Amino acid sequence: MRWFFRRRCRVVYRSEYIASVHAQDSHRAFDVMKFKKIRDQLIADKLMKHGDFLKGERASDEEILLVHEKKYLETLKSPMHVGQLLMLDYINPWDDYVFEYFRYITGGTILAVEYTLDHNIPVFNLGGGYHHAQPARAEGFCLINDIAIAIEKARKTKSIRKVLVVDLDYHQGNGTLMIYQNDPDVFTFSIHAATWEAIEKENNLDIELPLHVSDAEYLTALQDAFPAVFSSFQPELVIYVAGSDPYIKDALGEFDLTEEGMLKRDQFVFNEVRHRKLPLAIVAGGGYGKESWKIYYNFIRWVLEKGY
């Protein structure tokens, strides 16, 4: 029997995921080829073939409006305005490729969520996790909140309600938290360095750790807090924002997790979710610098090789 029948996960990617933006210093740290590098390495290592990747559709206005305000969406259709929001050095006023990039990646997150709900196989999107975006506001290089859009789409089409968002990006998932502030059916779990927004919410757990936290300290905090979420909240779907910016070599983050520590973090979350046989969609989140791609790659590689 072909390995097709033993698939351990699926990966979503398409060529529109290359964000060819010329940005100021803070954004220049983002490796625009990051997701393509991961795709190419998975193929080079014979873990996947070209035809194995799932392709999402471009997120439509209707889908974006499940979370964002119409007035805000209209402003995103102006490339000049998008350039200002993201503080881009250069933008062609007639070319909307930046917003299109966000639309395609959001379509990938929608597909990852729908696919894992339909087949109960973990799905990675090679991008996404724009957790700072709010209904009427862009923040921290996030134009639209793909996580919330995918949740709302699934709630409409797949008859689920209860979702756990596990956000281990170095930065707090403040946009997602704000969007679900009054919704106890979305549990927001986040470990981060600084709290951008302190919001009172039922079914939220925000853990702030000090700068330069080590593997052992980080993993202890995660292991102590995460499993307990499942005893108080029974999710029908888990979305994991696997940001690689807690990595010690990250160009922006200031945690000291090693490459091994990052993989242990991802393995722990994955196992906790999959031991409970829950559908799992994973998005990339942040991660900056030339070595960032390896962290997410290691995680996908481990899932492809291990099986369960």
Ligand SMILES: [Zn+2]
């Ligand atoms: Zn981040």
